[in-house]
Amino acid sequence: MTVATQPEIKPARQSTARPEEVRIALIGNPNSGKTSLFNQLTGLNQKVGNFPGVTVDKKSGYTQLTPSIRAEIIDLPGSYSLYPKSMDERVITDLLYDSQARHFPDLVVVTADASNLKRNLLLFTQLADLQLPVVLALNMVDVAEQEGVKIDVEALQRELGVPVIPMNARKGIGMAALKIVVTQQLSAADKTFYTVPADLQPLVESIKTRFGLSNDYLALQYAHLYKSLKFLNEEDIAWLGEQLEQAGFKSNARQAQETIARYTRINELLLDAVRVEKADKDEKFSNRLDQILTHKVFGYLIFFGILFLIFQAIFAWASYPMDLIDASIAALNSLIQENFEGPLINLLTEGVIAGLGGVLIFIPQIAILFAFIAILEETGYMARVTFMMDKVMRKFGLNGKSVVPLISGVACAVPAVMSARTIENWKDRMITIFVTPLMSCSARIPVYTVLIALVVPDTYYFGFMNLQGLVLMGLYLIGFLAAIFSALLLKVILKARERSYFIMEFPTYKMPRWKNVGLTIVEKVKAFVFEAGKVIVAVSIILWVLASYGPGDSFERAEQQALTEARAEGLTELQTENRIASHQLESSYAGVIGHVIEPVIRPLGYDWKIGIALLTSFAAREVFVGTMSTIYSIGEEENVTTIKEKLLSEKDANGDPFFTPARSFSLMIFYLFAMQCVSTLAVVRRETKSWTWPAAQLVYMSGLAYVMAYITYQVFS
Template identity: 70%
Template sequence: MARATLISDPTGAAASALTLEALRDVPPRSHRELTRIALIGNPNSGKSSLFNQLTGLNQKVGNFPGVTVDRKTGISQLTAQHRAEIIDLPGTYSLYPKSLDEKVITDLLYDQASDQYPDFVVVTVDASNIRRNLLLFTQLADLGLPAVLALNMMDVAAQHGVQIDIMALQQELGVPIIPMNARNGVGIAALKIVMSRQLGPPTRSFYEPGDDLLPMIRQIRYYFNLHNDYLALHYAHQFRQISFLTPDDKAYIGELVEKYGFQATPRQAQETIDRYARINDILLNTVTVTRTEKNEPYSNKIDKVLTHKVWGYLIFFGVLFMMFQAVFAWASYPMELIDQGVTWINQLVQTNFDGPLVNLLTEGVLAGLGGVLIFIPQIALLFAFIAVLEETGYMARVTFMMDRIMRKFGLNGKSVVPLISGVACAVPAIMSARTIENWKDRIITIFVTPLMSCSARIPVYTVLIALVVPDEPVLGIFNLQGVALMGLYLLGFFAAIFSALALKLLLRTENKSYFIMEFPVYRWPRWKNVGITIVEKVKAFVFQAGKVIVAISVILWVLASYGPGNALEQAEARVRATAAEQRYTPEYTDIRIASEKLESSYAGLFGRTLEPAIRPLGFDWKIGIALITSFAAREVFVGTISTIYSVGQDADMRTVQQKLAAEKDDNGQPFFTPARAFSLLVFYVFAMQCMSTLAVVYRETKGWKWPLLQLLYMTGLAYVSSLIVYQLFK
């Protein structure tokens, strides 16, 4: 009866109950220590959904020790008495790594002496594709790691006619199995209870090295004091890549490998064959597949349209247009509310208080803070769209389609992922290029990825577009400002692929590479995951970029409010003398005094020094200051100009757009003409994004050669392009 119940229950609730009953006598973990649990699984097995369900918003992103690979961790409350640190490892198909992302997994799981070594692992398995997913599990089990198998996507398995005898499979694998649907939270409670127990290693092994390898394996095992033969075998396979081994350790293993004639590649291939043979035997008795559907799966039908050579691209560009329209149209109302709130606070402080500290607060801190908070709606909307596209499975199809274009310009098919990720942020995008095995293809991808317009440029784009592009409809459905924003993104994309083509010809890359991607099935987005993504990205913008913006805004206010000696007093005296002769109005006199004092300040002197170099682009010394400070982070541009144009100006000018629109040139005409605005926009499309980008390129390329070449190329491209635009349209 139990077997029939388990097979007919697509959620696996009955199996979860029996698993917990079987673990009733297993003691709980000690209350004194925080359990460290690693999540590991194949790509698209639902690992990220499970991580979000276990940790919620209690997450943080850092780096694995010694490398720049993202390391997501979070705290999960397992029971009332037990908490655990959850480590979300990169997705992988095997313990034989092919990229730097996968290498951090082996570095973590092979080093038992590390303080980061997990107490046990949770292996996520796609129940609808269980055969392929079990390869990784059997490798982990043979390492002797205490494990729990999270049999995810049970609903999808049921839809595909996959029936699994959970208890029989649990007996065959020798570990607790929790059937679940992580997207909907089904099975999470049962998994937490199992994770709070003091589990032992798996009771089954799945692969035995040949007798001819045992002498070498045993010597490695005893030399490093390892707990099993299979771990010693992995040392022989991967000793050159294991980061925690000393040169003497690697030399010792190298001598043994040479002595016994050990060849890693054929041994790995044979091991994979043997493992799949064992997996097939297990699944023969535990899994039944009934093909009740004769028609083609609906995902394939949708793919014929969404990945079509013509319609696929039209639909994709339609999605992009909708996304950029939303960034302008939908975000305008909350942005206005935020702006009014900051202005109200600013006016309240200025009305009731006076003095240098008040000016610092209103013209420095609040002006910079306003430049951060006002763009939260746009940042949130952008990442909401990206999260939905990823959750539904559409982003994988976009990557596949763009591969057809990328190859014509000499980019590796895997370059598509960093380029698309670059629309969010160049730093993780450049790090994701580790999946590209070919060194030259990887260098080209790293070199051109910063040309993709990241989310940090949105504040710059939106401020200047709103200033000079009319808010008018196009073809009745599109907004002209949204079209301009889309054009800037396309300009960066075309610059990236043509730069890649030029670099390919210079580096003479001839090696062929292949792009393999597994399409996830289409699903409705899990709105909790979308919400977590939005909150995390907004927090990163506010607390990381925001700290830089506010700090620089305060520094700029100081530089703009003070000058060498009595330069500011002399500037005011000159203006008052001229005002008496020319009979200026009091209001115009105040404006001229503020302008002259700003020009005579430390910030003014700094900008004046730079001005001759940027004057041909249509820029003045005030923009020059913003260009320099925004190299810390592109968003700083808005905070800088907000601060620069706040000093001494009328407090009634609420928005950055109003301050820029009120700026006049030497002839009394509006300073920010379309020619100047588009010149500045083009400069920001091509210029190097920020110091963080240069730093991560240095880390990824192991030297300063490529980051410096990248900085010189992008700065030169930005300068020449901006010069052409201004000279043509002025």
């Protein structure tokens, strides 16, 4: 590729000064390297919010272009054109077509895959015709070089009329040049790539007059997309509808004509700028590898082998750092209790620290899970997984695009439900949203792992196959089966007969960009700790108060009863104190609440203490472990320090271990099926615009969890 010299940048117009802060929008085709560029520019200075008035995530960050110029970078959803096919893509048009929008950019950077420039330039030409200041980031020049694609950057820049920056965003090559260019006061492209047909000019002129527009192509976009543009009011939409009807405007036909015209123009401008010297794509490494990784037999075996490795690693690799964190929390609690005393100290140690310990201990496992997910996405393998699983999904009535939310649900149900926006078919989208929470998310890992550690031996088969890891993998597979069979049931109920299609572009295989992997791990762990931590601290404080105080004189009567029993049984001083604490806990507000719901959950093998944990964990599943840790911290014996020891030391009425295999497996199954996450219900309500779907989810999943937990308890008892 002829990129040895950086082409001279000649912006169409420069002003005397640049604002101290600029807003730059990143846009590009899927798999064009936009995320890598965003991560290179922003690093850890990223945040995720929502665009005003819509539920689509807005990922933004900041970068220092020069000592005096700071830029806000907005990462827009990947799209092939300005004609949106999903809810995510509509954000682009809402933002770029409304100059009064809060986040309207000063500049647009378009990322383009240099090895597939023809397809990527369709979106670029549309943006350029909107007369927006545009810079073309010619990404993945190394891949283009390997494929024999030679690009004359200076010639391409002349043809496009905008700055073109060759770069490799994964390795940070070209970043300095890009930063220099975007600090200049750039004006719109001086080229036009599509001319509005003459027969549409009267319609375009009336739209320009009505809305005070100066750009023909923008007015034409109003005609195409007026029903989905959020910033238009009902009167404007009605007026546009009348104008289009009078003009006999056929949007789909006009879009097709425009696309053909644009590709004709793109072919012309690429003739002098791009030369392909080698096009034997069948021999490419990625295609040869796909013959194995997407094989109809070996592909699935390899995929399940990777899953096996992930779940083995979650236990085997995370055990040492988890033990260290657990021991450190216990040591901190002991240090505080030995040197201080009083109600506030009890609140700190038995409430706040005990609850947080139930979150911090799982950082290694969460980090390992997201590390694997990030690596699979970075290498390009995740796209192959969705392709293979699509063949399975269709037999159960799910859209091929449903695979992405289901796989994302392994991390968190909230973004997974939101990712279902890419599914155009309404029924397929509703079914996907309904069943996605059945996939075991990362918030369930604390529940699974602590219960598995209690009742499943830490034994190995063949020297590498960990039994605990196998059980964890089994739970995830059960969740997947529950999701697809529930989808099949819902398909029958809704009588979904519409035909849907699954289209996905395979990116080439690449080595993971370890900076991106690291950023993903830090971002996800930070979100897990701080979001769960806020809930758990609040719940732990409330729990401690409920468990440390009781109605009326119940505590005094409980103490007297415990003293009477202790004298009759001849207990030691320490045993007497523990007996008092146990009686007072049962007489506390928490005990009262637990006893009220105990008859309902007793058939599942649960007692009133677990009942409290079930209620509190409705805020977030991972709160279960923190709740149990907090409850068992009240009146614990002095040698009981870690979470596992607290649960192991719990006895039933006969003095036997309370957490038997039957009870523990019943709890695991309950949490596998139960809809115990307020955030998921809220996002389902937001995505479906109705309380019917989240209410149906809550009833269905709670009922399924109860029945399956009951069966499990009876089988293992």
